[in-house]
Amino acid sequence: MVVGWTEWQPFSFRDKQQQLRGLDVELVHAIFQRAGYQARFSEMPWARVLHELKFGTVQLSMSANITAERQQYARFSHPYREEETAIVIRRQDADRWRGINTLEQLINTPDFHIGVLKGFDYGNTFRQLMARPELQPRLQMRLRLDQLLKMLQGGRIQGFILDPHGLQEWQGKDGVQDKLYILLHIEQTPVHLMLSKESTTEAQLQRINQAIDKLKQSPDYQQILDRYQFKSLHSQENTHK
Numbered sequence: 001m002v003v004g005w006t007e008w009q010p011f012s013f014r015d016k017q018q019q020l021r022g023l024d025v026e027l028v029h030a031i032f033q034r035a036g037y038q039a040r041f042s043e044m045p046w047a048r049v050l051h052e053l054k055f056g057t058v059q060l061s062m063s064a065n066i067t068a069e070r071q072q073y074a075r076f077s078h079p080y081r082e083e084e085t086a087i088v089i090r091r092q093d094a095d096r097w098r099g100i101n102t103l104e105q106l107i108n109t110p111d112f113h114i115g116v117l118k119g120f121d122y123g124n125t126f127r128q129l130m131a132r133p134e135l136q137p138r139l140q141m142r143l144r145l146d147q148l149l150k151m152l153q154g155g156r157i158q159g160f161i162l163d164p165h166g167l168q169e170w171q172g173k174d175g176v177q178d179k180l181y182i183l184l185h186i187e188q189t190p191v192h193l194m195l196s197k198e199s200t201t202e203a204q205l206q207r208i209n210q211a212i213d214k215l216k217q218s219p220d221y222q223q224i225l226d227r228y229q230f231k232s233l234h235s236q237e238n239t240h241k
Helices: 023-035 046-055 103-107 124-130 133-138 145-153 164-170 202-216 219-227
Strands: 002-005 040-043 060-064 074-090 114-117 139-142 159-162 180-196
Touching: 002 023, 002 046, 023 060, 023 074, 023 202, 023 219, 046 060, 046 180, 060 074, 074 145, 074 164, 074 202, 103 124, 103 180, 114 145, 124 133, 124 180, 133 139, 139 145, 145 159, 159 164, 180 202, 202 219
Parallel strands: 002 040, 002 060, 114 139, 114 159
Antiparallel strands: 060 180, 074 159, 074 180
16 A cells, blocks of 8 residues: 655654654554555655545555545544644743633634644644634644744744644754743544545455554554653544544
8 A cells, every 4th residue: 555654753754864764654564564465655745645545546644633524535544543732832932822721712812823734634623723713814824844833933923733742853953842832732632544535445444443453452552652652542443533
């Protein structure tokens, strides 16, 4: 299966030797090994991954939330790990925004502009938030995380949405990680593998689901999570968001 992936530390990235690494990459290899499949990874922006899934040229993508739009062209596996959604700001602005403790307070702060990645889904809570008319003018969409980081550093946005594990990408890079601060933890939800309806079958999905269940019951699962300092799934196999 062709697996579309995007540079997203610590989930999928190239190391100094240009070898493909990451939590999701390792988990997919472990799942495919149990399902009897092989993965051919193809790098592209996330918006293109979704486009290629629609047409079937990519069979699978990682780290996906279930949405009504995606269900039109994709099948979703059992959850295979959890992700967290948080609002990240500049550390120097922590005192300025310290009064924001809820999403409702964030909505009612008109000078707080938020960066989001195009094509990304951040879970049900933030999905509902993005649909609110008063927030629409304050959302800035970009294709890449480094673009959002530059906007944040330049003061063009006041925060962006991120799984805090993604901050590892800037570890040791000009002290960037130390200049960022988590303002709000929004929610923690399970994520899934997403399979193209155009070029995969329901039977293939069931094989992958069985492989996910086997992996989560084996010691290999926790060992992979531990390598990336992740916690185990708290949810059961049939819990979807």
